[in-house]
Amino acid sequence: MLVKETLLKIKKLGIETDWNDAFAGKSKGNRHLFRVVRLARYMAKRLSANVSIVEAGAWLHDSALPSGNDYDYKKNRRIVKKLLSPFNLSTREINAVAECVAAHEGTSKPKTVEAKIVHDTDVLEKSGMLGIIRHTWKMANSGMLLPGHITRKDAAKILNHLQWRSKKLQTSLGKKIHSYVTIPITQAKAQEIISFVAEKAVTGIVTEKIAHLIYKKLTAIQQKRLKEQMNQDYLRRF
Ligand SMILES: [Fe+2]
Ligand SMILES: [Fe+2]
Known part of the structure; x- marks a missing residue:
């Protein structure tokens, strides 16, 4: 289940990936993920989407960056599913978060309202x-x-x-x-x-x-x- 404790661990993982692994640590300290999460949660509440799925997707949306780029739907999906595997989540939850991450760069049409929100928050950045x-x-x-x-x-x-x-x-x-x-x-x-x-x-x-x-x-x-x-x-x- 995407309980508060799991979301905190996902937050930590997202920040560590963005600050330490992406661009060889050059973007350490940047606030992109924090703004994306705040905006995504706001939009999720306004659009009656699943706020926890949106938040998890927002923290992890750029998690394919250390692999060189994050434009490939299938690669993004594979990477985030692997990152989520240690957590106690259902297949449905993993797929829902993975869709938010996989489609965030606009190279594939987001299939769920949660993925549409993560996509749009990244466009606004x-x-x-x-x-x-x-x-x-x-x-x-x-x-x-x-x-x-x-x-x-x-x-x-x-x-x-x-x-x-x-x-x-x-x-x-x-x-x-x-x-x-x-x-x-x-x-x-x-x-x-x-x-x-x-x-x-x-x-x-x-x-x-x-x-x-x-x-x-x-x-x-x-x-x-x-x-x-x-x-x-x-x-x-x-
Ligand atoms: Fe990205
Ligand atoms: Fe991003």
Whole structure:
């Protein structure tokens, strides 16, 4: 059963994987999982989904990252099922959590309301200014960007990825939050931000510190929304 004690162990496992194993420990201390869990639990309550399944899926959603990437539905599913095997869970619970993890990157349509929620919370972390920072961080530390040589094409690729993910949003609540946190940005401005973020990211500076460092490069409304994304104050509006 997904009792409180099991959820705490799953939380610990998710954080350890994200902080120590993914990206060789470079993202240690980042708050992505904490924001995803808070938002996912909020959405689960609003949408009458199973809150425990959503929470477990949210803590473990990026658990395939240490294997190199987390885009493959079947691989994600295999990895999380193995991680869940020591816990005293039913096959139904394991499959329900695994679906949340397997489908979170939008490469496969989530089959359950719980998986739709975990998917959408991750899309919202890849939206707006926070999304630009986070996707740049991931690309730079996956060797897919060359810091110091960020081109217009790189900027377009990152913006296109965020747009691709937003088109896959599954819930109307997710869509509403997305349109609130997303502020238009020119490709030139995005290129400037991405160049700055990529250089910091490869030295192991986490998202939250980078967000703090780029505030002065942003317009007032971009600053406001980025702050709201970091502290999730926007939740009061939805
Ligand atoms: Fe992911
Ligand atoms: Fe994620």
